[in-house]
Amino acid sequence: MMELRLRAWLARCLPWSRAANALRAPLTLGVRLFLADVFFRAGMTKLADWDVTLALFTDEYQVPVLPPMLAALLATACEILLPMLLSLGLATRLAALGLFALNLMAVISYPAMPEIARQFHVYWGMLLALLLAYGGGGWSVDRFLLRRLHP
Template sequence: MNSPYLRDALALCQRIPQDAIALLARVSIASVFWLSGQTKVQGFVLNPLSGEVQLGWPRLSDSVVDLFREEYRLPLIDPTIAAVMAAAAEHVLPLLLLLGLATRFSALALLGMTAVIQLLVYPGAWPTHGTWAAVLLMLVASGAGRWSLDGWWTGRRAGRA
């Protein structure tokens, strides 16, 4: 079909800035992992969706180590260590994505976490994990875009060259 309406619609879609797509990808996937990280800690709550805020020193929630021991059952790693690593990663890496700082590294690390979850924890949840992987792969391949600290830094360095 080669109608003028279809061509116009395609031309309009092609005008969507890649920077806007990257920003939406960063914010969307960061929220998924941030909210998951929030379920693993107590004493520190920062939920922009509900508006709930409790600023304190974070510690593992009472049930999270049991969750890693009984449900997740990751091989080769102590459940307490796995819980601490997951809680830290699910807070630090999404924050980096929101800022657009070390975006490719952060997205790659979260992609690795997604692979572990898919392969070892919830193999039946591949539609969800596939969606996460697609967004993360886009960020690994394309970067954060200009609307990010990575983009600012790259532009600054290019100005010096």
């Protein structure tokens, strides 16, 4: 209730807030599709040469706790499945959380990562945090289902 009053007050006081709300759906869709593309391509690269992927997880990446084979399998599965959910905006926050954790683990487990690559991971992490905070936006299956469940 308090949030609705605050939004109404902002709409009256800040004329640009309506424009910002109108842009939220397409911008959120763009962020979802961009991130889905980044992570899906990484997953497809891992699948393209599984022997190299296993070698990287065995020799280069220092994933804590998990054996290299399991870490490679989980990372690849997450990079293939979660972007699909993200693209649709289905379970957006869950998919963003999974990719955020995967992204963080990539930074932690690869100490030799070049600085430019680390900066990309920070950028992707910030975009994933945005999706965690705001959800899939107006053009998502999540929003469609929410409207169907609570008309």
